Amino acid sequence: MSWLIPLIALIGAIYLLAVIEGWSLGGAFSLARPARAALAMIGQESTKTRKSDALFYQAGPVLLLVAGVLAVAVIPLAPDIILADMATGALFLNAALAYVLVALIMAGWGPNGAYAMIGGWRFLGQFLGYAMLIVMPITAVAMRAESLMTTQIVTSQAGLWNVFYQPLGFVLFMIAAQALIFLPPLDLPVAPGELAGGVEAEYSGPQLLVFRLARFVIILALAGAATTFYFGGWLGPVLPDWVWSGLKTMIIAAAMLSVGRFLPRLREERFLALCWKLGIPLSLINILVVGVLVLVVPV
Amino acid sequence: MVIELLLALGIGAGLFGVGLYGALSQTNLVMIMMGVELMLAAALVNLVAFWRYLHPEAMSGQMFVLIVMTVMAVEMAVGFGVAIARFRSRGSVEMEEARELKG
Amino acid sequence: MSAQLAFLAFFGAAALWFAVVVFRTHSMVRSALALLFSQTAVGAMFLVMQAEFLGVLQIMMMATEMSVMAIFMVMFMMDPGGLGAMEMTHQKKRSLWAGGLALIAALGVSWLGNWGPVATQLALPARQTELLGIELLGRSMLIFESAGLTILTAMIAATMVAITPLEDEPKKERHHGH
Numbered sequence: 302m303s304w305l306i307p308l309i310a311l312i313g314a315i316y317l318l319a320v321i322e323g324w325s326l327g328g329a330f331s332l333a334r335p336a337r338a339a340l341a342m343i344g345q346e347s348t349k350t351r352k353s354d355a356l357f358y359q360a361g362p363v364l365l366l367v368a369g370v371l372a373v374a375v376i377p378l379a380p381d382i383i384l385a386d387m388a389t390g391a392l393f394l395n396a397a398l399a400y401v402l403v404a405l406i407m408a409g410w411g412p413n414g415a416y417a418m419i420g421g422w423r424f425l426g427q428f429l430g431y432a433m434l435i436v437m438p439i440t441a442v443a444m445r446a447e448s449l450m451t452t453q454i455v456t457s458q459a460g461l462w463n464v465f466y467q468p469l470g471f472v473l474f475m476i477a478a479q480a481l482i483f484l485p486p487l488d489l490p491v492a493p494g495e496l497a498g499g500v501e502a503e504y505s506g507p508q509l510l511v512f513r514l515a516r517f518v519i520i521l522a523l524a525g526a527a528t529t530f531y532f533g534g535w536l537g538p539v540l541p542d543w544v545w546s547g548l549k550t551m552i553i554a555a556a557m558l559s560v561g562r563f564l565p566r567l568r569e570e571r572f573l574a575l576c577w578k579l580g581i582p583l584s585l586i587n588i589l590v591v592g593v594l595v596l597v598v599p600v
Numbered sequence: 601m602v603i604e605l606l607l608a609l610g611i612g613a614g615l616f617g618v619g620l621y622g623a624l625s626q627t628n629l630v631m632i633m634m635g636v637e638l639m640l641a642a643a644l645v646n647l648v649a650f651w652r653y654l655h656p657e658a659m660s661g662q663m664f665v666l667i668v669m670t671v672m673a674v675e676m677a678v679g680f681g682v683a684i685a686r687f688r689s690r691g692s693v694e695m696e697e698a699r700e701l702k703g
Numbered sequence: 704m705s706a707q708l709a710f711l712a713f714f715g716a717a718a719l720w721f722a723v724v725v726f727r728t729h730s731m732v733r734s735a736l737a738l739l740f741s742q743t744a745v746g747a748m749f750l751v752m753q754a755e756f757l758g759v760l761q762i763m764m765m766a767t768e769m770s771v772m773a774i775f776m777v778m779f780m781m782d783p784g785g786l787g788a789m790e791m792t793h794q795k796k797r798s799l800w801a802g803g804l805a806l807i808a809a810l811g812v813s814w815l816g817n818w819g820p821v822a823t824q825l826a827l828p829a830r831q832t833e834l835l836g837i838e839l840l841g842r843s844m845l846i847f848e849s850a851g852l853t854i855l856t857a858m859i860a861a862t863m864v865a866i867t868p869l870e871d872e873p874k875k876e877r878h879h880g881h
Binding site for chain 1: 730732733739755756759760762763766767770771773774786828829
Binding site for chain 2: 707708711712715718719722723725726731734735738741742745748749752753754756757760761764768771772775776778779780781791792793794795797798799801802803805806809810813814818819821822824825826831834835837838839842843846847850851853854857858860861862863864865867
């Protein structure tokens with residue numbers, strides 16, 4: 302039954318996140334709205350486009366969901382509440398999240414629509430920007446923990462959270478995370494108002510529901526990863542450990558959802574130039590600094 | 601136990617056969633590269649099987665796998681570089697149209 | 704141990720099936736993604752064979768590589784959607800023979816070979832990863848570093864080949880803007 306508790310926690314967190322997003326975007330706090338919207342989507346007709354690649358069209362959202370769930374599986378809620386405590390957890394998280402790209406390309410190519418296809422390929426361009434920025438900060442985190450296991454990464458931060466130990470890596474990781482789950486200001490693949498929904502444009506009904514659900518799962522995976530890698534996971538005084546990791550994850554997820562309201566959307570080639578010219582050198586510097594700190598400062 | 605090794609080697613052989621067929625039969629540079637990737641994947645399967653079932657104590661077996669993965673990445677980079685140059689100058693990457701390379 | 708055999712057979716069959724799909728479908732994007740799923744199945748085989756680090760690495764690397772492959776297919780192909788069902792092969796019969804012969808030869812060698820005793824003892828995944836790291840930065844450091852250098856050289860060379868030479872750029876267009 303060890304998989305049951307994380308699963309219930311995941312479902313609860315997704316619902317809470319949906320409420321928070323409605324609150325942050327629509328301005329109205331309503332506990333029932335996500336449930337009503339989901340029910341409406343289930344009842345909606347699932348439209349089909351002409352000459353679509355039906356297989357990709359169907360499989361895209363499902364693959365997105367699978368990638369998200371696999372990524373969540375390696376994130377610990379508490380020392381013993383984790384779906385899969387893999388020896389290569391941090392790398393596995395990366396591997397699972399790489400399939401977000403595949404899923405978006407499939408979902409973009411499948412419906413045979415111009416906006417969807419542009420959205421899918423745009424995400425490939427965005428991926429080229431953020432890919433290194435997500436791997437290299439995790440390398441620095443693993444260097445300090447001397448392990449790729451997510452539980453061990455958490456325990457390595459008992460003295461000092463990584464967000465203070467390697468703030469540069471944290472900033473880079475969060476930018477990459479924002480790009481990975483295409484939230485504003487880096488929401489070019491879906492870009493409402495400019496690309497008419499992009500990858501999401503041709504989806505409706507239950508498939509759109511799966512797509513939206515998968516998006517929340519991935520946001521949770523990334524917020525959970527940030528908690529695990531930078532905010533000391535379940536570490537914290539007084540409260541039980543799972544409350545701490547849950548609380549931190551929800552705060553980070555809420556921040557990720559609302560930060561786009563204060564920033565303008567970034568154009569693709571500017572993002573790429575920033576990532577390659579500034580981001581990669583900075584993440585190399587981060588690795589160097591952390592390497593020196595690990596050797597010199599015994600925290 | 602040895603049956604698993606043989607199964608893995610058989611799958612490696614199958615992947616190699618399919619990859620070789622693809623590399624020889626396709627007319628497009630990118631498709632040919634796909635065939636080559638499949639052949640390299642076959643090599644990977646064999647290497648991991650040899651490591652797992654014959655010498656699990658020798659980490660150089662896993663090391664070899666990493667090198668082959670590097671070769672795959674290098675093949676992609678160089679292949680696409682050539683493909684872009686070819687497409688720029690000739691407008692296609694069809695092998696049938698590249699007869700002037702015969703010299 | 705029979706579970707290992709079953710999973711190995713399953714993922715192996717998936718790898719082979721997707722490999723065949725690569726050359727049978729007319730849609731280029733499908734072809735690239737079929738190759739991706741074939742490689743992912745190979746990665747899953749690594750996981751079944753208890754090489755955890757390599758399996759995860761294979762699964763991660765191939766997602767990126769094959770997605771890039773897909774966009775190049777769309778860029779370079781006349782009919783990337785495969786709606787026209789174009790014939791894109793040549794010397795099909797000879798290729799089939801070559802592929803079949805290679806398959807039979809490899810199968811023959813693997814079945815006739817005397818592999819000796821099969822190992823049963825295996826380090827745990829965490830220990831394996833550690834040992835691989837020590838191998839990479841110890842005995843095999845030179846090889847590892849040359850691999851890194853090779854890939855850097857290839858990246859620079861490929862970029863050099865791919866970018867347009869400056870003198871070939873149409874001069875008119877460059878002055879239009881000003």
